[in-house]
Amino acid sequence: MSTYTSVTDDDRAAMLAAVGVRSVEELFRDIPEAVRLGRPLDLPAGLSETEVYDHLRALAARNVSAEDEVSFVGAGMYDHYVPALVDSIVTRSEFLTPYTPYQPEVSQGGLQVMFEYQTAISELTGLPVSNASVYEGPSAVGAAGYLAKLTNGRPRFVVSRGLHPHSRETLETLSRGYGTTVDEVPLAAGVTDAEAWAAALDSDVGAVFLQQPNFLGAVEDLEALAAVARQHGAIVICACDPMPLALLKPPGECGVDIAVGEGQPLGNRLDFGGPSFGFFAAAEAYLRKMPGRIAGETVDEDGRRGFVLTLQTREQHIRREKATSNICTSQALNALAGVVYLSWLGRRGFVELGELLLQRTAYARERLARVEGVALLHEQPVVREFAVSLDAPVERVIERCAELGINPGYPLGRDYPEHPNGLLVALTERRSRADIDRLAEALGVAVAAEREGVVEVGA
Amino acid sequence: MSAVDVRQTAQQRESATTIYEKSKAGRRAFVPPPVDVPERPLDELLPARFRRTVEAKLPEISEPEINRHYNRLSKRNFDLDTGFYPLGSCTMKHNPKLHERVAALPGHARLHPAQDPKRAQGALELMWNLERALSEIAGLPHVSLQPSAGSHGELAGVLLTRAYHEARGEQRTKVLAPDTSHGTNPATVTMAGYELVKLASNADGGIDLDDLRAKADDDVACLMLTNPNTLGLFDPNIEEIARIVHGVGATLYYDGANLNAVMGISRPGDMGFDIVHFNLHKSFTQPHGGGGPGSGPIAVSNRIEPFLPRPVIVRGEDGTFDFDHDRPKSIGRLRGWQGNFGCFVRSYAYIRSLGAEGLREASEIAVLNANYLLARLREAGVAEYLPVAYDRLCMHEFVLSGAPMKRELGIKTLDLAKRLLDFGYHPPTVYFPLLVDEALLVEPTETETKETLDAFADAIADILREAKEDPEVARHAPYTTPVRRLDEARAAKQPVIRQPL
Known part of the structure; x- marks a missing residue:
């Protein structure tokens, strides 16, 4: 013992x-x-x-991680390279072991990190205010919904089917508590159906929810969709993958009021789904209703620059049942990894990485589209992820690829029954052209084998 | 400030500079891998109307400088690895280093959450084992690991309560919580669409049973309780409380923030609770990370089980594990994927390290340490200024009132807390619970030595002695920290929450 x-x-x-x-x-x-x-x-x-080490080591060895196979799985979490610098900083006990910075005089390191993080998120999203992070992506969508409910109290939300299925389900779970209903607008040709979107909107809609790029990887016409929603006075909430924001017009310039998202791609490891962080940025008007911790700049009694947790009258420990949220945990350590990572990428590097993903994704998409039995699921612009449809049972194809050491992507069937053999393929800078070529080959072999199998069964 | 050396420390002389202010055009750290595919024009791949026209103004800075920036910043933090951190209700116990090593194994750290369960059997088995262990510790048969923090677990619990009542065709409207409760309890109640009804405390710091009887009716969905409560006291009337609550058909919810007092000694399920949340970052030593990540699994009774968040882990007859998404009565998801797996790895390692005997020992020593520190603070020179709020044996934490200190010596609890920083201690939780005037909530945890507790008690006595001579010293403390008292009012009045660029 x-x-x-x-x-x-x-x-x-x-x-x-x-x-x-x-x-x-x-x-x-x-x-x-x-x-x-x-x-x-x-x-x-x-x-x-x-x-204990041996036991945990043995359990870990029974998992096939991105270290063990060539993985093209994304769907919201991505196998980006986490620089050694990030590990070195986040494992420092001064960042790893303190509690929430309740005593600012001895928490200036953590508080300044929050301030720097908030600045980075504000830059990425084009929105002026960011909190110090929330749990993770889908619950950030849920938290944005609650902010909308507190703001206008309207009884209905409208969500795009392009929003991550986990986000849609989380929003439904939470909104049931406060009695708001959620209506879904379908996709057409891979993006939110503009006509159905306009038809679903009315003056009883408190907020609309979009994702950029959407779950199928497609770039949405955010400006147009937001404009329609704003005509009805709905708050526009958009979940974003932070990496494509290197290239995409920031949500703040597209009429989005609240931008949230999964922060894992920014310097956080996969960890089988968490811990990571959720980012949460908004227009100025929401500052005093935001959930979560916020760090602000001030001075000490000798006039030195310093940082504190601020606007705490929003929070549960002061306001109790009148608080704007029950959230009292940010994801400080994960957000630290995020801001160190973004600093490491730097202003130019962030864009260069985005462009690399764009080029490799375009290559992969074109390469896969030429494979017999593989068709593009939509032809919208994409940045780092795209969807195809297989002329074979997708789960069986994945099994065959796994035998070749390749994980070809995320099967869409459970979340999108309309695409029973859909496959979502994601790229990171760790997947080279050679890896993409191997994927195309493996998919070709696997799909062909399954189609032959089908013929045999039918014969 | 008379007797105090006002020379600045090196850290104080160094004015805070952000990473953005260290940026210089043309510097960089990251070099991207080569574009190894045929390059196509940007306009062809991503129409200009979708693209950014101005790049995000991230810093331009070299790796050595980023490294130095964040390492220097880290030294402006007080941390548990360096010093005593008796923050009440936060359970700042040692974070074993082994946990970081096993969490970082690539089989955990680089495992994609969408990996097919067939190829994630080690992870599912770990989660299953952790669920079984938490179930045994709680005395409740079913566990969901999904919630991301204690407050998230609370929200799950109240939504489960709602689903449970609605499935029986009942629309209840109120949730009860004592006036000593954590702030997250009432905030959660509102988020889940219920009205909060506050319960009074009795003279012993427990629930006022008459008040409970008066307020418990058919409209009550749930009572949220922490036991031991935030005064560090175990409510001896817990069986009667459970009878009253169950008598009106409501559920009993256990806020597990204070579980560290009773592991292996008393189980919430045996006390009559229907739903429990754990704070893996408190009792089960997931490092706090400067305010997250945390993890807030829940354990529930049989009648609540059908409503648990989706998916749940199941074990097949052949011993393999899978996720079951087909749960028609489930309240649904509370977040993406399966929860904070990295936290599960650490807390599982902790439970396997300690085993049944070790967990019980941890709680016993936590309670012994708290009572010993309290005994030391009852000594002359301290007790007359900082009396214990409820004069009983405590559990893992206790509350002092700084009211006499404020009256007699002219220093507030805040001043004492700030002066403790100069002595190298993190102060206890201050001004909570709200019930106690000038409260200090002290939780030493089991991993501290008697010597540390003695030295802390001595420091408190020294500060009080000093205040007797010159209260101004404490009123202007701290003096030795990287910055001194900060103007919080100014930060809230004119918020500057990002770097202007």
Whole structure:
């Protein structure tokens, strides 16, 4: 058994004497007998450090990670390279082990990081105010919905089917609590159906939700869709993949009121889905209703520049049931990774990386479209992800590719039954032309094998 | 400020400079891999109307300078690895280094959340094992790891309550919570569309049973409770509370922020709770990261189980694991993917390291340390200025009132807290719970030594002695920190929340 305590027998005796009790047991005398466990927990016995390491190592070895295969899976989380610099900084105990910066005099490091992070997110989104981060992407969409509800109280949300399925489901879960209904607008030719969008809007719609690029990788005409929503007085909320924002017109310039998104692509590892961070930026008007922590600049009593958590009258620990959100955890460490990563990419590097993704994605899309039995699912502009449709059962094709050490993408069937054999293919800078060529080859072989199989079964 | 050395420290002389202010056109760190595919004109791939015209004004800076910038910034933080951090209700216990190593194994760190469960069996087994362990610790049969933090777990719990009542055809409107509750409780109640009804505390710091009986009716959906509560006291009437709440058909919700007092000793499920959230970043030592990430799994009873968030982990007869998405009564998702897996790895490693015996020992020592520190602070010279709010044995934390100190010595709890910074300590939680005037909520945790607790108690005594002679010293503290007291009013009045560029 490992232990992290340090009370010796002598310590215990002295401490109990000081307290004035005879045993540790006596300290628990307020707990009624009937609610005491009275037996050891039924858990495996404690292990030494080396045994725990071996056990965890063995479990990890039973996963096929992006280290073990050539992966084109994205769908909101991406296998970007995390620079060693990020690891080195986020593992510093001064960033890893403090609590939320309640004592600003001894938390200037963390608070300044928040301020720098907020600046970076504001630059990426083209919106003036950013909080210090929220849990992750889909719950950030949910939090934006609640902000809209607090702002105008209208009874209905309209979401594009291009919004990440997890975001749509999270929004529904949360909005059921406060009684707002969610209507979905379908996609047409890979993007939000403009006619259905206009038809769904009315003066009872509190907010609309879009994603850029949308879940199928397509670049939406954000300006046009936002303009229609604004005519009806709806708040425009857009979930964004931060990486394409290197190239795309920022949501703040497209009529978007609140931009949120999954921050994982920015210097955070995949970690099987978390922890990462959600970013949350908005127009000035929402500053005093925003959820989450916000760092602000000020001076100390000698006039030195410093940073504090600010606008705390929004928050639960002051406002309790009148708070604008119950969120009291930002994702400070993950947001730190985000701002270090963005600084490492730098002003030019961020754009260059975006352009590299754009070029490789275009190549991959064209290359895959030439494979027998593979067709583009839509022809809209894309940045780093695109969708194809296979003329074979997609799950079986994925199995065949896995045998070749390739994970070809995310199967769309569960979330989009209208595309039962759809496959979402994502690129990062870690997937070279040679990898793309291997993917095309493997897909070709797998699809062909499955089609033959189908013929055999039919014969 | 009379007797105090006012020379500036090196850190104080260095004025804060942001990474943007260190930027210089033409500098860079990242070099992209080559464009190894036939390059096509930008306009062809992405029409100009969709493109940015001005690039995001990220800094231009070299890797050595980024490295130095953030390393220097880190030294402007106080951290748990360096010093005592008795922040009440936050359980700042040691974060074992092993956990960072196992979380960083590529099989965990580079595992895509959409990986087919067939090729993520190690991760699913880890999650399954963690669920089983948390279930045993809570005394409740079913667990969802999905919520991202305690407050997220609370929201899940109240939405589960709503789904449970609605499935029985009931529309209840109110949720009860004591006046000592964490601020997230009432905020959650509002977000879930309920009206909050506050319960009074009795003279012993527990729930006022008469008030509870008066307010518990058919409109009540749930009572949210922390036990031990935020005063560090175990409510001995818990069985009666559960009877009253269940008697009107409501659910009983356990805020697990204070679980560190009772692991292996008493289980929320056995106390009658229907829904529990855990804070993996408190009891199970996920590092706090300067304010996140956290993780807030929930455990529930059988009657709540059908409504758990989707997906749930299932184990097949052949011992393989899978995600079950087909859960028609589920409240749905609360976030993307499966939760904060990286936190699961750390907390699972912790539970496997300690085992049943070690977890119980952790709680026992946490309670012993708290009572010992309280005993030290009851000594002459301290107790008359900082009396304990409820004069009983405490659990893992306790509340002092700074009201006599303010009255007799002319320094507030805030001043004491700031002066503690000069002594190299992180102060306790201050001005919470709201019920106690000038409150200090102190939680030493089990991983601190007797020597540390003694030194902390001595520091408090020293500060009080100093205040007796000259209260001005504490009133203007701290003196040795990278910055001194900050103008928070100014920050809120004229918010500057990003760098103008």
